[in-house]
Amino acid sequence: xxxxxxxxxxxxxxxxxxxxxxxxxxxxxxxxxxxxxxxxxxxxxxxxxxxxxxxxxxxxxxxxxxxxxxxxxxxxxxxxxxxxxxxxxxxxxxxxxxxxxxxxxxxxxxxxxxxxxxxxxxxxxxxxxxxxxxxxxxxxxxxxxxxxxxxxxxxxxxxxxxxxx
Numbered sequence: 576x577x578x579x580x581x582x583x584x585x586x587x588x589x590x591x592x593x594x595x596x597x598x599x600x601x602x603x604x605x606x607x608x609x610x611x612x613x614x615x616x617x618x619x620x621x622x623x624x625x626x627x628x629x630x631x632x633x634x635x636x637x638x639x640x641x642x643x644x645x646x647x648x649x650x651x652x653x654x655x656x657x658x659x660x661x662x663x664x665x666x667x668x669x670x671x672x673x674x675x676x677x678x679x680x681x682x683x684x685x686x687x688x689x690x691x692x693x694x695x696x697x698x699x700x701x702x703x704x705x706x707x708x709x710x711x712x713x714x715x716x717x718x719x720x721x722x723x724x725x726x727x728x729x730x731x732x733x734x735x736x737x738x739x740x
Contacts, residue, residue: 611740612645612731614638617682619648626651628717629675632724637731645688645740646680649727653719658698667702671715675723679731689734693726695719 616637621627629649652674659668678690699715701708734740 612637612735614640615643616645616647616679617641617643619646623651625653625716625720628720629723632721633727636724636728644682646682647677648680649675649677651675651723653716661702668698668700669712669715670696670698671719672696673719673723675727677727679734688740689731689738691730693723693730695722695726697722 614637616633617640618630618633621630626649629651633647654672656670656672657666657668658670659666661667672694673696674692674694676690676692679688680686681688697715697719699708699711701711703711
C-alpha cells in the first residue's frame with residue numbers, strides 16, 4: 576500500500592515546492608560558484624601518454640583554452656601490481672594504482688590557489704592474447720585518468736563553493 580504509484584506521485588508533488596527552495600544550485604549555473612572555472616583553466620602540456628589522457632579529460636570538463644585566468648599543473652604516479660595468478664603461477668590480473676598531485680595557479684600572480692593529491696586504482700585482465708592484453712592495459716590507464724579527472728574537477732568545484740574564483 577505504501578509503495579503504490581499514486582502515493583508516490585502525491586508525495587512527490589507535495590514535496591516538490593519545498594525542494595525547489597532548498598538552496599541547492601548548479602555549480603556551473605548562471606550564479607554558480609564554479610562558473611569562474613569554465614574556460615578559464617589552462618592545462619600544462621602533457622609529456623606522457625597518461626598526461627595526455629588526463630589533460631584531455633580535464634579539458635572536456637573545464638573547457639579548452641589558451642588564455643585563461645588559471646593554470647593547472649599535474650604530476651602522475653602509477654604502479655602496476657600483479658593481483659591474480661593461475662594455478663600455473665601465471666599472472667592473470669593486474670591492478671594499476673595511481674595518484675595525481677595537482678595545483679591550480681593564478682596565472683597573473685603565479686600563486687597556488689589550491690592543490691591536493693587524488694588517488695585511485697583500476698584493473699585489467701591479462702589472460703587473453705597479447706593483443707587483447709595490451710588493449711586491456713591501455714583501456715585501464717584511460718579509465719584511471721577519467722577517474723582522476725572526475726576527482727580533480729569535483730575538488731575544484733568544492734573549493735570554488737567556499738572560495739571566490
